[in-house]
Amino acid sequence: MFRRAGLLLCLVALAVCLPLSTPARASSPPVVAIQAGHWRTGELPEEFARLRTSTGAVAGGVREVDLNVDIAHRVAEYLRAWGNQAYVLPSTVPPAYRADAFVAIHSDGHANRNARGFKVATHYRDWIASTTLVRELEDEYAKQTGLPKDWRITDNMRGYYPFNSGLYEHTIAEDTPAAIVEMGFLSNAADRHFMITNRDLVARAIALGIARFLGARPVEGWPALHPMPRGDIVEMLHDRTPLYAGPGKSFKLVDRAARKERYAVVERQGGWAKLFFFTGKERWVEDFQTMQVVVP
Numbered sequence: 001m002f003r004r005a006g007l008l009l010c011l012v013a014l015a016v017c018l019p020l021s022t023p024a025r026a027s028s029p030p031v032v033a034i035q036a037g038h039w040r041t042g043e044l045p046e047e048f049a050r051l052r053t054s055t056g057a058v059a060g061g062v063r064e065v066d067l068n069v070d071i072a073h074r075v076a077e078y079l080r081a082w083g084n085q086a087y088v089l090p091s092t093v094p095p096a097y098r099a100d101a102f103v104a105i106h107s108d109g110h111a112n113r114n115a116r117g118f119k120v121a122t123h124y125r126d127w128i129a130s131t132t133l134v135r136e137l138e139d140e141y142a143k144q145t146g147l148p149k150d151w152r153i154t155d156n157m158r159g160y161y162p163f164n165s166g167l168y169e170h171t172i173a174e175d176t177p178a179a180i181v182e183m184g185f186l187s188n189a190a191d192r193h194f195m196i197t198n199r200d201l202v203a204r205a206i207a208l209g210i211a212r213f214l215g216a217r218p219v220e221g222w223p224a225l226h227p228m229p230r231g232d233i234v235e236m237l238h239d240r241t242p243l244y245a246g247p248g249k250s251f252k253l254v255d256r257a258a259r260k261e262r263y264a265v266v267e268r269q270g271g272w273a274k275l276f277f278f279t280g281k282e283r284w285v286e287d288f289q290t291m292q293v294v295v296p
């Protein structure tokens with residue numbers, strides 16, 4: 001099933017031997033962090049307290065978190081066997097965590113039990129390094145598992161909490177390429193059966209995608225990410241704070257923000273503040289007792 005190990009080792013070896021821009025790292029193997037989705041959410045820090053109850057999908061007697069943890073450890077084992085440093089992280093990411101790749105492992109759940117397939121996404125802030133990681137993971141996962149691709153990438157995936165560097169403390173560093181993998185739907189009998197009976201294949205598919213990404217690193221390193229806009233970082237004071245498409249209640253109510261969610265303010269206008277969304281979405285909030293500035 002896995003004939004690519006030889007090629008892969010070459011790619012990894014090549015990546016290690018190429019001159020790196022940071023001399024201190026030149027001799028050390030790449031560092032990969034695998035986050036097991038929902039693992040120890042109860043220990044999330046105060047800034048993510050709202051996610052402590054996010055314990056993941058359960059279907060057919062299988063808990064998502066158990067599958068995620070098992071697969072994450074298998075992925076890390078493969079990566080180590082191929083000469084990388086690999087760590088399995090729980091829900092809590094150390095502050096400004098830096099790695100050559102960060103991959104969060106999840107499995108999906110849906111009320112519609114026909115929903116199936118896998119998907120891979122990165123943060124709103126499209127960055128060539130992260131989009132390359134996504135592409136390599138998608139390619140390898142599709143090829144190795146034969147599972148269909150689910151095209152419904154959600155805002156929850158693109159706004160995945162540890163990706164939000166600059167807004168919160170316990171996130172990956174800005175320059176850490178990152179992806180989130182939804183391996184398949186636990187709520188779908190076929191996907192679930194596939195995942196629980198082919199754990200090693202699933203893990204190796206993810207590890208292969210990561211190794212391909214590590215081998216794709218340009219000699220001069222990945223180009224820098226666009227900087228975050230400079231503006232106040234604010235924290236929402238209440239749950240379900242309404243967000244509008246423009247600076248006033250006459251505009252459409254398009255979204256709601258949760259208490260303790262953080263955003264960068266990029267514009268202020270007549271008692272309204274525009275929140276920065278990487279998708280280019282217009283999201284305005286009334287700037288009166290709705291939020292507090294945490295980083296001016």
Ligand SMILES: [Zn+2]
Pocket residue numbers: 037038056057064106107108
């Ligand atoms: Zn999940």
